[in-house]
Amino acid sequence: MALLAIGELDSPKVHDLNRWWHGQRRAGDLPDRDDFDPAQWKAYLPFLLISDCSRDPFRIRYRLVGTAVVYVVGFDFTWRHLDAMLGGIPGEDWMANYRRAFDHRQPVYGTAMVSTLGGDPFRYDFGIFPLSHFAAGKDGSGQVPEVRQFLAIEDYGAFQPRVQSTLLDLTIRSHRRAAPAPARESAC
Numbered sequence: 001m002a003l004l005a006i007g008e009l010d011s012p013k014v015h016d017l018n019r020w021w022h023g024q025r026r027a028g029d030l031p032d033r034d035d036f037d038p039a040q041w042k043a044y045l046p047f048l049l050i051s052d053c054s055r056d057p058f059r060i061r062y063r064l065v066g067t068a069v070v071y072v073v074g075f076d077f078t079w080r081h082l083d084a085m086l087g088g089i090p091g092e093d094w095m096a097n098y099r100r101a102f103d104h105r106q107p108v109y110g111t112a113m114v115s116t117l118g119g120d121p122f123r124y125d126f127g128i129f130p131l132s133h134f135a136a137g138k139d140g141s142g143q144v145p146e147v148r149q150f151l152a153i154e155d156y157g158a159f160q161p162r163v164q165s166t167l168l169d170l171t172i173r174s175h176r177r178a179a180p181a182p183a184r185e186s187a188c
Helices: 014-025 038-047 067-074 082-086 094-104
Strands: 002-004 048-054 059-065 108-115 119-129 148-154
Touching: 014 038, 014 119, 014 148, 038 048, 038 067, 038 148, 048 094, 059 082, 059 094, 067 148, 082 094, 094 108, 094 119
Parallel strands: none
Antiparallel strands: 002 108, 048 059, 048 148, 108 119, 119 148
């Protein structure tokens, strides 16, 4: 995985979402999750991830995982926590990437290299965009809104292979059922 500047990415999807994010910033700060209208992004929905964050400890929980992401990874990790899925796998920087976006209140862009089920290398571009949600200060009170959620996109290009996932498949295959309602955590 490599972090890159936005100009170094080939992905039109990441570039489009980046333009949206910068265009929606409130007084130079974060866009609010309510500013994102999924109806305007129908073609990109399969590649999007929306996640919540908790602050103490810092955790990411996926609220929405697009169908293309589910297909490529091989399972739906909606309502799962990122750190639990990584399971201490060395070399995975996803938590650090979300933390960077959280701390700097700026998008993080990069490329990831994974292996397909056939063992071939596969590269894709990604972007992680911090958002406020029902933020303090949205009413003009002058308070700085907190990062509450992330909007992320993974652009696989025209080729969408199944990959050898480094995420732990935590689904119960013999009793597949909907995930229980999430417990409330201290939000970021």
